[in-house]
Amino acid sequence: MALRPVSRRSVPDEVFEQLLGEMVGGALAADEPLPSERRLAEVLGVSRPAVREAIQRMAQAGLVDVRHGDATMVRDFRRRAGLDLLPRLLLPGGQLDLAVARSVLEARLHIGPKIAELAAQRGGRDTAAALDDTVKAMAGTEDPIVLQHRALDYWDLVVDGADSIVFRMMFNGLRLAYQPAIEALATVMAPEVGNLEAYRTLANAIRAADSPAARDAAEELLRPATAQMLAAIDMLQEDR
Amino acid sequence: MALRPVSRRSVPDEVFEQLLGEMVGGALAADEPLPSERRLAEVLGVSRPAVREAIQRMAQAGLVDVRHGDATMVRDFRRRAGLDLLPRLLLPGGQLDLAVARSVLEARLHIGPKIAELAAQRGGRDTAAALDDTVKAMAGTEDPIVLQHRALDYWDLVVDGADSIVFRMMFNGLRLAYQPAIEALATVMAPEVGNLEAYRTLANAIRAADSPAARDAAEELLRPATAQMLAAIDMLQEDR
DNA sequence: AAGAACTACTGGTCTTACCACTTGACGTCT
DNA sequence: AGACGTCAAGTGGTAAGACCAGTAGTTCTT
Numbered sequence: 001m002a003l004r005p006v007s008r009r010s011v012p013d014e015v016f017e018q019l020l021g022e023m024v025g026g027a028l029a030a031d032e033p034l035p036s037e038r039r040l041a042e043v044l045g046v047s048r049p050a051v052r053e054a055i056q057r058m059a060q061a062g063l064v065d066v067r068h069g070d071a072t073m074v075r076d077f078r079r080r081a082g083l084d085l086l087p088r089l090l091l092p093g094g095q096l097d098l099a100v101a102r103s104v105l106e107a108r109l110h111i112g113p114k115i116a117e118l119a120a121q122r123g124g125r126d127t128a129a130a131l132d133d134t135v136k137a138m139a140g141t142e143d144p145i146v147l148q149h150r151a152l153d154y155w156d157l158v159v160d161g162a163d164s165i166v167f168r169m170m171f172n173g174l175r176l177a178y179q180p181a182i183e184a185l186a187t188v189m190a191p192e193v194g195n196l197e198a199y200r201t202l203a204n205a206i207r208a209a210d211s212p213a214a215r216d217a218a219e220e221l222l223r224p225a226t227a228q229m230l231a232a233i234d235m236l237q238e239d240r
Numbered sequence: 241m242a243l244r245p246v247s248r249r250s251v252p253d254e255v256f257e258q259l260l261g262e263m264v265g266g267a268l269a270a271d272e273p274l275p276s277e278r279r280l281a282e283v284l285g286v287s288r289p290a291v292r293e294a295i296q297r298m299a300q301a302g303l304v305d306v307r308h309g310d311a312t313m314v315r316d317f318r319r320r321a322g323l324d325l326l327p328r329l330l331l332p333g334g335q336l337d338l339a340v341a342r343s344v345l346e347a348r349l350h351i352g353p354k355i356a357e358l359a360a361q362r363g364g365r366d367t368a369a370a371l372d373d374t375v376k377a378m379a380g381t382e383d384p385i386v387l388q389h390r391a392l393d394y395w396d397l398v399v400d401g402a403d404s405i406v407f408r409m410m411f412n413g414l415r416l417a418y419q420p421a422i423e424a425l426a427t428v429m430a431p432e433v434g435n436l437e438a439y440r441t442l443a444n445a446i447r448a449a450d451s452p453a454a455r456d457a458a459e460e461l462l463r464p465a466t467a468q469m470l471a472a473i474d475m476l477q478e479d480r
Numbered sequence: 481a482a483g484a485a486c487t488a489c490t491g492g493t494c495t496t497a498c499c500a501c502t503t504g505a506c507g508t509c510t
Numbered sequence: 511a512g513a514c515g516t517c518a519a520g521t522g523g524t525a526a527g528a529c530c531a532g533t534a535g536t537t538c539t540t
Binding site: 111167168170176 | 326
């Protein structure tokens with residue numbers, strides 16, 4: 001029996017989700033006006049403040065433009081949204097979007113080595129020591145789910161060492177997309193997160209402040225699983 | 241006379257801004273509870289729905305965790321925030337944060353060539369043709385402000401050509417940080433946005449589907465101004 | 481000492497009313 | 511005919527107050 005916490009969606013949550021669904025699904029096209037708050041409240045059977053909260057959140061995410069006195073306009077989420085929207089695009093309606101998944105993999109493989117390089121330049125021994133501890137923790141388990149979480153901790157430390165706020169934020173965004181899928185990815189990620197030697201090599205390169213070596217080590221660590229998953233995506237896409 | 245649109249911050253805007261300021265400034269530390277909605281409404285002299293809207297927006301941005309029945313907790317924005325927070329970190333209180341600026345430059349130089357490479361693989365002639373048009377438009381002006389906007393249009397097309405949603409979202413985030421500073425950067429960016437030949441070279445590489453050439457061309461285009469600005473930041477940081 | 485019930489918070493939601501802004505239609509001057 | 515006010519309708523912005531629904535700590539009961 002696999003019990004999971006019940007998801008208690010609040011009313012504004014629900015409204016937000018529905019509106020976003022309409023947008024991603026294409027029913028609410030860009031540059032078209034959203035129905036008025038009162039209208040939405042009536043149609044959805046909720047209060048106007050609830051609708052407002054949802055709409056304000058959409059505005060915060062850049063999905064709509066709200067102008068006092070005029071109708072609020074839907075914007076092209078592809079052009080305005082930040083990485084925080086990634087989880088919803090990756091799994092729209094529970095189904096994995098292959099194009100988005102490919103994009104995430106590409107980005108991961110491109111960003112990871114750079115972060116490792118910066119960490120080698122700036123992180124120093126403190127980062128390396130913390131990484132050693134994490135690798136030790138990884139050695140204590142075989143469970144690929146736990147291993148993935150530990151690997152995320154590991155990268156979190158590398159990102160700290162890189163000391164570059166933009167890469168930190170990019171990492172945050174990618175992690176948010178990755179986490180919901182962690183269980184589904186247990187099998188494909190097992191070879192990567194089980195490759196402790198690669199994690200140690202990277203930690204040592206960072207300790208030695210050898211940024212080219214760190215770069216290569218990170219690529220060595222990330223490439224195999226990335227290549228495998230990209231190949232799988234290619235096959236799936238051809239099937240259709 | 242340089243008239244500018246008056247900024248009409250709504251009450252929730254103002255509340256959001258104040259809370260964020262306290263967080264970035266350190267007065268509201270991570271893992272500490274926020275005052276209750278009623279208390280905040282009272283202290284700030286606004287209605288509770290207004291406070292709620294602000295807090296919901298913070299939750300949307302990952303800055304706080306709100307749990308029904310318990311106090312809402314402040315989270316470490318460095319660890320949770322996405323790129324959408326970048327503009328506020330870059331110019332906290334009107335003053336440029338040099339470390340953040342350095343980080344933006346690093347990211348730009350690392351992401352740009354990769355996007356160009358992908359655009360060469362996937363964009364094809366359509367992308368190249370659109371780029372040609374944009375370069376023509378750039379040739380029609382000397383104003384560095386206008387040129388920067390055109391250059392953004394140019395990159396926007398390249399990103400479209402790259403057809404990778406994650407890089408698109410990263411670009412969106414960087415652009416949002418860049419745009420408010422566009423006037424202040426007129427002088428330092430002038431050499432880059434005035435280098436039309438570099439933009440043409442990149443467009444041609446994309447047309448030829450020559451991804452290594454596109455990569456190099458993008459780097460060639462971005463590196464000079466990046467290096468100059470990084471050097472300037474180094475000097476400013478040493479002064480202190 | 482362990483458990484159940486209670487209490488005092490917290491956020492969640494709704495209703496109602498009114499303010500402020502934008503737009504476009506209409507009328508009025510020039 | 512054109513330019514300029516005026517006004518009405520619709521939109522988002524804000525407030526106040528009431529009540530529902532969770533959480534956590536205290537107190538009472540056993």
